[in-house]
Amino acid sequence: MADSKGKAFDTKLFKRLLRFAIPYKWQLYVAAIAAILLSVFAALNPFFMKDAIDIGITQKKPESLIFFITMMGLVLLGQVIFQLLFIYFSNWIGQQVIRDIRVKLFEHMLQFKMQYYDTSAVGRLVTRAVGDIETIASIFSQGLFMIIADLLKMGVVLGFMFWESWQLTLIVLAVFPVILYATRVFQRAMKVAFEEVRTQVSNLNTFVQERVTGMKIVQIFNREKIEHEKFKAINKKHMDAWNKTVWYNSFFFPIAEMCTSITIGLVVWYGGLHVAESEAITLGVITAFISYIQMLFTPLRQIADKFNTLQMGMVAANRVFKILDTNSQIIDVGTKELKNVTGKITFDNVRFSYVAGEEVLKGVSFTAEPGQTIAIVGSTGAGKSTIINLLSRFYEIDSGRITIDGTSIADIKLKELRKEIAVVLQDVFLFADSILNNITLNDPSISEETVIASAKAIGVHKFISSLPDGYHYNVKERGAMLSSGQRQLIAFLRAYVSNPSILILDEATSSVDSHSEQLIQKAIGKITKGRTSIVIAHRLATIKKADLIMVMDKGRVVEKGTHKELLKNEGGHYQALYEAQFTEIATSP
Missing domain, CATH: 3.40.50.300 (P-loop containing nucleotide triphosphate hydrolases)
Structure with missing residues (x-):
């Protein structure tokens, strides 16, 4: 398999991984429908809040206020139900997929020639069969489906925003490219960083496994101090690899937060100036837009974070598939059976x-x-x-x-x-x-x-x-x-x-x-x-x-x-x- 290092997303690898989810189609459909409805219900709350302010409060209509607040409560209940369904089925699918991959990987490893094990570190193979495959589950439970749900939510929110005020929406979209570009750069950098993280995790596992297995040799030859120093060096590389991801996060999330605050400020400024001049922009619309901006930008920040999880899973999947693609089996083309063996x-x-x-x-x-x-x-x-x-x-x-x-x-x-x-x-x-x-x-x-x-x-x-x-x-x-x-x-x-x-x-x-x-x-x-x-x-x-x-x-x-x-x-x-x-x-x- 070609090395995908440096690419923000490996589509070919993702399609291959998705094939393992095909047997669970109806669960996928339930998760997809729940994600769509969750997106709609999430965008309805600011919509009803706008009417509660403009009609129930501004026009002093208590019955309308009660109605819109009741609708907000029902919407909230719907969000809870569909979020429950979405989280349960997305996690369930992830566990089914990693179970199937792990079984296939172990079955594949059972057929390897001894020569493969002669040249492969046991700790590295254990990392692939246990740690890496567990990381793949997060693609479905915290990565892929969550990203899709967030994108749907953003799409629905944009629709509601254009419906309410195209002028305020254009102000929001003017800032949007900045955070999109920052997110793209962040994704590429994190892809490379997570490659290094998984490499160092594998090296750490291999080192610990070998030293624990050979502890008698370590102690007999008084190598405790030497092995301790080696471990410190390997552990530092592991820490440095993780710190690189922390460094990128430290840059990205403040930038994203700043973009959100600037956008809200521009909407309040522009809307406040025109609230008395235009019937299209009301106090309720401005309030709704503040919620919409949070709903639009927060998922984008979360998408970047979830993309990190997705990247970790994709890196792990790439490593696992490399073993699955390894052709090191004894070719069993024999057709004969041994009967009444004399033993010559x-x-x-x-x-x-x-x-x-x-x-x-x-x-x-x-x-x-x-x-x-x-x-x-x-x-x-x-x-x-x-x-x-x-x-x-x-x-x-x-x-x-x-x-x-x-x-x-x-x-x-x-x-x-x-x-x-x-x-x-x-x-x-x-x-x-x-x-x-x-x-x-x-x-x-x-x-x-x-x-x-x-x-x-x-x-x-x-x-x-x-x-x-x-x-x-x-x-x-x-x-x-x-x-x-x-x-x-x-x-x-x-x-x-x-x-x-x-x-x-x-x-x-x-x-x-x-x-x-x-x-x-x-x-x-x-x-x-x-x-x-x-x-x-x-x-x-x-x-x-x-x-x-x-x-x-x-x-x-x-x-x-x-x-x-x-x-x-x-x-x-x-x-x-x-x-x-x-x-x-x-x-x-």
């Missing part, structure tokens, strides 16, 4: 790069037979984890072919593919929810009884039962209430109850204590039985029984074989890795 996995000359021109995998080929356990070892950055990312289609390969049971994974429906694969990562992610929901991921087809039976089967039931509330224990955000070993056990159980055909373990025992590792080894033996398993391991002692061990180095498979076979390879990569770990263990205190 083949990588055929697979090449892949996260960044164009910088290959991570350089022609990787291997085959995992059904039921086999294949271990992948190698130094950091060798491309081990990339293999599981590609098998799960979190990223698209550059060239080559990956198949399961002879079928290319590109031809398999994405949902069907991932249903057959379970992954246990080194860094286990748990939601702020119960253990049960973290295991089932709210899948209604997996009962609590099934989870308990599975936990007993892999030896983790005792551990879960020992926790307060057992399976209903809330682990808090990211599983903070559990140790790393306990989180791993939950991840193994989650993988086990999903009953996958292919199991992937990525460094699953690299950071746990010896007791948890014993439980995990037992769990591994249970859940890998009868399944094709790919184990990425740092501790070579844990993969001695693997059917095949692949050694990777700089994106290539440099050695293959069993543990015993690879140890016989003098000067080989595996032997060097094994001896290095053995020496490390032997010399450790």
Whole structure:
């Protein structure tokens, strides 16, 4: 989407936003009718006040005075009713629209490739999905509809003014261009200012989110003072951006107020001179014009203020639509479903790069037979984890072919593919929810009884039962209430109850204590039985029984074989890795 920065109003963006309101047509009609009637009723009050003065008071007709005051009361009642309808439905539509946009945005974000999240700040995405979308609601509740209502009111008021006295109306209109020009300049300046405000809000959210998440690192490395100074700098930029909007407001509203006062003074001066000479200009007309001027200029000032709100909403909408327009999804054109999966996995000359021109995998080929356990070892950055990312289609390969049971994974429906694969990562992610929901991921087809039976089967039931509330224990955000070993056990159980055909373990025992590792080894033996398993391991002692061990180095498979076979390879990569770990263990205190 083109950047609309500097434009007072982006019509194309507004039309796109308005499409979300189309499903709520009758509510729009009610709001529109209420706005029209509200405009008419607002202009009727000065009209009846004029007659109350000229007829009821000046001509001393008490019955007429009572009639006109009664009419003013009825008009006021009508204003209250239609204003209630207008405010309710305009706000209601705004909430419906942001609900629909938020759902669409979140659904869109769920389909993004992992590569998108690798390069996007979480705080910025949260700002778009929560703060920015909330700001969009103000377009309908305080911006768009209010501006339309005010414009209608101004149009009706001008009509009444011409009806009462075209001379006084021309005096008013002589000053009108000044305030219109000031409003136009104000709108353009505020557009740019609000762009900067939203940018700084996003930067502030991103900074706070990252530091709160990484607070342990901040404190361990004594970075509190440094991060505090950084926060002060970012917060100052945020304040400066808002102060710019305050500065523009400080100029505009006094100018608008001055124009109103000058116009009233000119009308009173001109009308006062001619009230005795002309029957068209009476004391009641002058009084009515004072009200009309307030009704004409006040909405114009308010329109400028509401235009600020509209601009904030439009800026937010532009940012949200940029994410909606981001094409970063895995293209799911697969038509095949996996049935009776045996779990044969083949990588055929697979090449892949996260960044164009910088290959991570350089022609990787291997085959995992059904039921086999294949271990992948190698130094950091060798491309081990990339293999599981590609098998799960979190990223698209550059060239080559990956198949399961002879079928290319590109031809398999994405949902069907991932249903057959379970992954246990080194860094286990748990939601702020119960253990049960973290295991089932709210899948209604997996009962609590099934989870308990599975936990007993892999030896983790005792551990879960020992926790307060057992399976209903809330682990808090990211599983903070559990140790790393306990989180791993939950991840193994989650993988086990999903009953996958292919199991992937990525460094699953690299950071746990010896007791948890014993439980995990037992769990591994249970859940890998009868399944094709790919184990990425740092501790070579844990993969001695693997059917095949692949050694990777700089994106290539440099050695293959069993543990015993690879140890016989003098000067080989595996032997060097094994001896290095053995020496490390032997010399450790």
